[in-house]
Each structure stands twice: as C-alpha cells, then as structure tokens.
Amino acid sequence: MEEDVLRLRVICTDLPGIRFEDHLPGARIKEPVYLGIQCGKDVINQVPADHCQVTFHAEFRVGKKPDGTPNFLGPYAQGRPKDRFFYLSWGVQREPGAFQMFRRLKIRLGHIGWTQIRRSVKTRQPVVVRLRLTDDKGGPLCGTPRARHIRWE
DSSP: OOOEEEEEEEEEEOOOOSOEEOOSTTOOEEOSEEEEEEETTEEEEEEETTOSEEEEEEEEEEEEOTTSSEEEESTTOBSOGGGOEEEEEEEEESSTTOEEEEEEEEEEOTTOOHHHHHHHHHHTOOEEEEEEOBOTTSSBOOBSOOGGGEEEO
16 A cells, blocks of 8 residues: 655744743753754754744655554654654754754644545645744743644644
8 A cells, every 4th residue: 555645834933032041940041942853863954943933844654554544654753653743852052963952842643634634645735733832931832732832724
C-alpha cells in the first residue's frame, strides 16, 4: 500500500522574546533564546524568539495503523503510533550550531483524520496549525498547548 504525504505549515506567533528568566529557585537567565522544529533528534531551522511570526514546514508519510486510523511517519513524527506528535523546541544558541534545548512544545497529530489528509494531498495544500507561543507567565510555551494557544485550519 502506498503512503500519502501530509504537508504541515506551522505558523507561530506571540513569541516570548530572546530573554527568558525562569522564576524557579536556582534557575539561570536564558539568552539568546531560539525556537526550532525537531526533525529526528536534531532541532533545525532555529530562529531568534523575538520574531513577530515564524513559519515551519514539516512533512509526514501517512500509513494505516491496524485499526485503520492514520499513522504519521517520518523524521518529524515523534512518539508511539498510538500518540504521534511533533516538537517545537526552545533553546539557547550563543553561536551557530550550538543549540542547547531547555523546553519543548508537543503538538499532537492524532485528531487529523483521513478526510483532512486526503483533501490536503489532493489539493497539494498543507494543513495549517497556528500557535501562540507565549505562556501565561510571559515565557516560552511548553508541554501540550491548551486550546487558546492552538488553532488547526
């Protein structure tokens, strides 16, 4: 069986800036903060976190799990087949190629169904996800985003 390729456009807004002061005891100020997308074990396409908007592109091969639901595959796909997702990663980068991750954001894919996948493949238009990336305390959003921070189109 041939696998479809799903293209994803990740539009990031409300980035928190290049300086992050974690208010946990003993935490150090992180600067300059960058954001990238995880591909395999590497974080790529890092950009300074003071941009107004950043767009990442990812592709996933889509196969079928035994229950018939989509199975997202490829270097951007993370997690087990039951719960696939991709990561946006926050890190400090003081010199090119020296990215040190300190937080990441998990964007789950399981709610994307065959109808949306087939429409995207047929029209050659990516599925779009919009993310607001500053948390309620003014820092880099991490964990799994709540509904107010994410919108799928």
